[in-house]
Amino acid sequence: MDALMAVAEWFTVPMGFDFVRRALLISVVAGVACAVLSCWMTLVGWSLMGDAVSHAVLPGVVLSYLLGLPFAAGALVFGAGSVALIGAVNRTSRVKEDAVIGVVFTAMFALGLVLISRVPSQTDLGHILFGNVLGVSDTAIWQVLILAGAVLAVVWYKHRDLTLYAFDPVHAHAMGINPRLLETLLLGLLSVTVVVALQAVGIILVVAMVIIPGATAYLLTDRFERMLVISAAVAATSAVVGVFASFHLNVSTGGLIVLTQAAAFTLAYLASPGHGVLWRGRTARRIRTRAADAGPSTV
Amino acid sequence: MSAAIEVTDATVRYGDVLALDAVSLSVAPGRICGLLGTNGSGKSTLFKTVLGLVPTDHGSVRILGHTGATARRRGMIGYVPQSEQVDWAFPVRVCDVVMMGRYGHMGRRRRARPADREAVAHALARTHLSDLADRQIGALSGGQRKRAFIARAIAQGADVLLLDEPFAGVDKRSEARITELLLQLRREGHTLLVSTHDLAQVPVLCDEAVLLQRRVLAHGDPEEVLRPETLMEAFGIHTDGRGAAWTL
Numbered sequence: 001m002d003a004l005m006a007v008a009e010w011f012t013v014p015m016g017f018d019f020v021r022r023a024l025l026i027s028v029v030a031g032v033a034c035a036v037l038s039c040w041m042t043l044v045g046w047s048l049m050g051d052a053v054s055h056a057v058l059p060g061v062v063l064s065y066l067l068g069l070p071f072a073a074g075a076l077v078f079g080a081g082s083v084a085l086i087g088a089v090n091r092t093s094r095v096k097e098d099a100v101i102g103v104v105f106t107a108m109f110a111l112g113l114v115l116i117s118r119v120p121s122q123t124d125l126g127h128i129l130f131g132n133v134l135g136v137s138d139t140a141i142w143q144v145l146i147l148a149g150a151v152l153a154v155v156w157y158k159h160r161d162l163t164l165y166a167f168d169p170v171h172a173h174a175m176g177i178n179p180r181l182l183e184t185l186l187l188g189l190l191s192v193t194v195v196v197a198l199q200a201v202g203i204i205l206v207v208a209m210v211i212i213p214g215a216t217a218y219l220l221t222d223r224f225e226r227m228l229v230i231s232a233a234v235a236a237t238s239a240v241v242g243v244f245a246s247f248h249l250n251v252s253t254g255g256l257i258v259l260t261q262a263a264a265f266t267l268a269y270l271a272s273p274g275h276g277v278l279w280r281g282r283t284a285r286r287i288r289t290r291a292a293d294a295g296p297s298t299v
Numbered sequence: 300m301s302a303a304i305e306v307t308d309a310t311v312r313y314g315d316v317l318a319l320d321a322v323s324l325s326v327a328p329g330r331i332c333g334l335l336g337t338n339g340s341g342k343s344t345l346f347k348t349v350l351g352l353v354p355t356d357h358g359s360v361r362i363l364g365h366t367g368a369t370a371r372r373r374g375m376i377g378y379v380p381q382s383e384q385v386d387w388a389f390p391v392r393v394c395d396v397v398m399m400g401r402y403g404h405m406g407r408r409r410r411a412r413p414a415d416r417e418a419v420a421h422a423l424a425r426t427h428l429s430d431l432a433d434r435q436i437g438a439l440s441g442g443q444r445k446r447a448f449i450a451r452a453i454a455q456g457a458d459v460l461l462l463d464e465p466f467a468g469v470d471k472r473s474e475a476r477i478t479e480l481l482l483q484l485r486r487e488g489h490t491l492l493v494s495t496h497d498l499a500q501v502p503v504l505c506d507e508a509v510l511l512q513r514r515v516l517a518h519g520d521p522e523e524v525l526r527p528e529t530l531m532e533a534f535g536i537h538t539d540g541r542g543a544a545w546t547l
Contacts, residue, residue, distance in 0.1 A: 168399070170350065170380060170384070171378055173371070174350050174376050222438075224395070
């Protein structure tokens, strides 16, 4: 009974604080939006793109701060602008896409660092880079809720087309459905989602939020709809565990959220029925044993 | 009556590389045309040209008298990709893949209506995949995978089918099954453009054959196109007998 009480208190005590409730809201909402998108990122192979967009928004965030605009405005401009720039340089030069991505996002990030050094107050740098979910403002909360809601609504409306694009863009084209447009939509959604998640975990760790849940779910199912659900569940659970654990341990919230996601991935990687390494190892052993039992004549 | 596939004077360049050199090709409705050529002969580029995926320097493509864009919008062109171009680990079931063929007929959200489900069930039955409909696409054998994509084109209601190497990585029994299925589709009036390395299959399946080497080297009766003299002339292959010429 005491143990049960202790577990209950582990959750109830932090919930007494307003800042914890707000952190929880932001982390879960941002986590779920990222998780849903991460399913397509995993399947299309856009992990590096997520990394690029998240770093490239830094100058936008700083400029918004300087101009007194909502942080999302500048972040969106620079996020989408970088994606467009990557596409343009990629199409018009012989440099391969991964190199173009590397050039554009590091340059943008560097521009952000230079801009920050001109900003009188240095305190926000840490928050932008590493997140500050325990101290978010009301405006920030509203921005996150509106943007995440918009992302989820568009995804709900267009998810079949996005999956068609991820699976067979040539077939989409052959049916008169423009894959370029769907690619642009997916990149746009990625930019918005990255901006949403910045609030929860900061620029450095955003990329984890748009990769790990989808990759984890991919190890656990062969059905796309289930993948979306599992991915969202992994992200929501990680957000809750991360926020509460960081309260009790007094450590970085964003760090703990991502660590929890990584733990979920590790578990799936090892023990997923069908796709986990332990499972595959066992099946392989069983086949070997059976082959050995049957004797060499069958080989 | 307009040709099912009409490519006129199509030239395609990738940078400085000439991939197709003034290719003209006309396939009448209800015919199966085999597309033959070595690797790098431009077979894939010709497919992409018919699909409208690569810009041509000049030249035009018409499908059953329509422009490429109109034909695509109306779902007239079905496409069966090469195995290497498909992510077989993708989390979709066989029935999901076949349902994607219906997307052009659906509303913006691509929600399946009873007519769509019926078309999918019909396409799966015709390709003998009904029992495997709930399998993940990669859990099928080589021949079943090909049939799943043919089922997608059937569900789409495509009039013209482009099949890229449908016999690659397929055993003899499946090969016969696919051939039978394609001949059935032809009997129903579909037009098929089939690229293949499998020359033995060409006289069995095709009404006509095209030998491509950036240009159209020969177009006509399969036996005629596959004559060792034609092939040797085309590729400068030195051979002492019929056998060697049969592997491109």
